[in-house]
Amino acid sequence: MTDGGDIGGGARKLARGEGVALWRQITQQMEREISGGQYGPGARLPTEAELAERFDVNRHTVRRAMEELEGRGLVRIEQGRGSFVAEDVVDYRLGPRTRFSENIRRQNREPGGRILRVEEMPAEAQLADLLGMRRGRPVVVVERLSLVDGRPLLIGTHHFPASRFGRIPDLLKENPSITAALVACGVPDYRRKVTRITARLPTAEESELLQQSRNRPVLVSEAVNVDPAGEVVDVTIARYAAGRMQMVVES
Amino acid sequence: MTDGGDIGGGARKLARGEGVALWRQITQQMEREISGGQYGPGARLPTEAELAERFDVNRHTVRRAMEELEGRGLVRIEQGRGSFVAEDVVDYRLGPRTRFSENIRRQNREPGGRILRVEEMPAEAQLADLLGMRRGRPVVVVERLSLVDGRPLLIGTHHFPASRFGRIPDLLKENPSITAALVACGVPDYRRKVTRITARLPTAEESELLQQSRNRPVLVSEAVNVDPAGEVVDVTIARYAAGRMQMVVES
């Protein structure tokens, strides 16, 4: 065995004062061990205190490394329980006719969800432009948390022109399905016209609702939906727990 | 004015010991001030030391808050210089015939790039399946950093079956255009068949190449490209600096 290193899983000496931060070296080492199969998916990792001792650094330094791994999607950290190797992702198809429930059921998983918020408010400039309506005219905003097998996957915020869809709040009280509410408003079908996608870290509220760590990004999609006549039905902004899904675009 | 608070922009007292972490409260306050226009896009924010004094907390607490804002895309932190309010994003169209250069030029921006790595290696299981070839057979791997107006936007890793595209390494020495190399290999045209998108924090190397903070996520896309006959040409994995672009999917 070479200079104090123990490739089999023991402590490998960190290089101090050589330009590479200690926490980065710990990140790399843990990454090697996880992808090398030292710990299987879902397995529990040593505690921060143990790792700190093993690498002979302060616990804060280990924490910095673990936070990095969590953000990269390799581990999941739970307060009071420990750290675990990450697992499982859902495929989420993004097509012109994407409907959440069908999408999920196609993968033999159980869709679910609940309405978080329904309100009417004036349209801001950018939103009004996308909806093709005048600024300040009322829009109905519906926010929904969608689940897969009981785990939150996305937060969707829908914006409908109130002139045409003012009945939606009442309809949703009867039946929480947005698609059904649209049918009742005379929109039997709609399709996605354009989608913009980016990613960022979640706000405190988002990470709370999605039950996802602050370090894991959210995929943010902004979609414009139109009815068969090409009329804009709504603008939806959805935030997906990136750690739990992969968006699939077919073309 | 109420209990020591100065809504106009001065120090607002933080609530200690009430269940909300101090760094979160600082995040919120700074967010309010930035989105409220206290600081314009690109403007320099107070130093960490100044903020620490203003909020009456340790500098580390301010740092935690600023890292959060950076990850969310609101600010940009530069060592030795300071922190600045974030700006500008590029639209990146993702369609069946997406070509990087055209895509960028359409927005009156200047595309650029350089080849990072070219090598031949055996195909791993998953990759071989996607390419429709046997495991372990050689693939040509080309890694390229693509720039917009001189700023890195994405790292693309292309995987070609070596049987058909073994000449690519030599061709790229003449002309660094991948599209041109494919033409020379008898593939005048190709299109994107399916794309999978997710997001995660970047590795050290990725954040280095993309010149993007460790806290800003990368959008990761995996695309399968096929020629007009439907034969798989390559599998490309691209990592985009999420802070500098929005992916646009039209359907």
Add this chain to the structure above:
DNA sequence: TTGCCAAATTCATCTAGACGACTAGTTATC
């Protein structure tokens, strides 16, 4: 057995201080 409480474990936050690394501007030197 069930339910509850207390202790132990483990991660989360905050403070305090030191030093390193990078930037930008100033001064000294050739």
Add this chain to the structure above:
DNA sequence: GATAACTAGTCGTCTAGATGAATTTGGCAA
């Protein structure tokens, strides 16, 4: 005038220690 050396300002990393919050465990009482 150009260049090098220095300096102040600012962010980055690391240590050390204290306290809080969430979870698990084990024992005791009903």
